[in-house]
Amino acid sequence: MEIAPGTPPLVLLKGICKYFPGVIANKDVDLxxxxxxxxxxxxENGAGKSTLMNILTGIYQPDAGEIIIDGYARTFASPVEAIASGIGMVHQHFKLVKAFTVAENIHLGWDETPKRISAQALEARTADLAKALNLAVRPQARVGDLSTGEQQRVEIxxxxxxNARVLILDEPTAVLTxxxxxxxxxxxxxxVSRGNAVIFISHKLDEVLEISDRITVLRGGRKVTTELTKDCSQKMLARLMVGHDIVLSNLRARGPNAAPVSTAPVMRLRSVSARNGDGNTVLKGISLDIHAGExxxxxxxxGNGQKELSQVLTGMRPAASGEIVVGGKDFSGAGAAEFAAFGVGHIPEDRLYSGLAPALSVTDNAVIREYMKPPVSAGRFFRPRAAIGLARQIAEAASxxxxxxxxxxxxxxxxxxQRLVARREMxxxxxxxxxAxxxxxxxxxxxxxxxxxxxELRDLGVGVILISEELEELLNLSDRIAVMFHGEIMGIAETGSASxxxxxxxxxxxxxxxxAASTAEA
Known part of the structure; x- marks a missing residue:
């Protein structure tokens, strides 16, 4: 990247401050x-990155500081004004209309959308745009039926x-291969070769080092530093983010007090199939054994059936055929409440809308699985103080x-x-x-x-199913890895010998x- 002397920044943020009750989200941030x-x-999560970008895109108003675009001070009262000034953002939590098709979402509110156009033409236009930008989508699919990964591709x-001149991407590759x-x-x-700019928010340090020209690090709502990417390393960036060195270890190693892997499976699937909202088969004859302590x-x-598999495994989606057994009990026709009551926890892929009720309080969300149990409830009576106490306990355990x-x-x-949902489900x-x-x-x-x-759960004798696209994560943590493609299991590998x-x-x-060597006969 070579910038001519005297070229003004496309975006200049000076002394940005933003406060929420009891929280300093941003303090004197320059960018x-x-x-x-x-x-x-x-x-880190909570360092102020999203808040800063929400200020730049007009979602929040700063409590102090200036926004300067192309050398001119600007104020954005809404995202519409920011978009008109060439500032576009792909958020971590998507802004899509789930009842609409992909094609309809792409063209919604876009001034280049023809006033009269058939659904087929809209879909063809979307397919052309997707091909030009190398992002595979299904134009005719309803967004609500898509996996989180597919939805993010639509958002991007x-x-x-x-025609954004400054594109803000919040974790854009989290669900991409x-x-x-x-x-x-x-x-x-x-x-960016056309004189545009990208603000790239990511936790994947290898990708940051590959794609970026400069890197700014925030910690505790304040700017730590801005460095040329060529002068940075992963270890250096991790230390700047958290304030100390991060030591990662191989987590597959079992401690001396860890529960042994059970001989009989704690959860068993035999020839399980499932359909999506359109009646199409998305899981095809899945057979799996999950053992306690693994x-x-x-x-x-x-988009290859992982979302539907997690839903079938937790009673959120009925199986069209096949058998699901948990702890020796047939759960093939059970609902989500029955799975949860029998000891099946679920961290869903969409934490905000599937794992949480966004408008409800932190307390309500933390104790929602235990509303009907002591100490939160005594008989038919809800105990607010006990609920707050339990919520504090869960939040403390989740840091x-x-x-x-x-x-x-x-x-x-x-x-x-995410951490709150994880501890609640554990x-x-x-x-x-x-x-997931x-x-x-x-x-x-x-x-x-x-x-x-x-x-921790594995060593206590719980069976854990970890759905991820991060192969390094799976290899570092899993005892076995099953691979899905088009709703089927392609194979199951013992991690120690897998490549x-x-x-x-x-x-x-x-x-x-x-x-066949890694799972029981169907």
């Missing part, structure tokens, strides 16, 4: 983003089709700082929401925990903490030769 630059923004495509991330990076580099990883590219337990849970950072998971993409959007320190949660190459081939649709 300059130059034309032709990909500028990475790093920090929707923003890239607008390495190949898809590579294609996105090519599109971003082409985008972590079973589920690998695969987003979540909560200034006000009565505030809406949506006011917590994404990482704090409390009820005395048989099985289903964790639990580290998505977390910083390196929070990921390490989350993984240790699962090791990334074999797993990668199965993720692409090639069947492995060791499935």
């Amino acid at each position: 300059d983003v130059m034309p032709g630059e990909i500028h990475a923004l790093l920090g 495509l929707r923003v890239l089709t607008r 390495p190949a898809e991330a590579h294609e996105l990076f090519k599109a971003l580099k082409e985008f 972590i079973l990883g589920i690998a695969g590219v987003a 979540v700082m909560v200034p006000d337990f009565g505030m809406p849970v949506r006011n917590l950072s994404g990482g704090n929401q 409390r009820i998971a005395d048989k099985v925990l289903i964790a 993409y639990p580290s998505r959007g977390l910083d390196v320190g929070a990921i390490n903490t989350m993984m240790r949660y699962f090791v 990334i190459e074999d797993i990668g081939l199965m993720m692409g649709g090639q069947r492995g030769g060791f499935a």
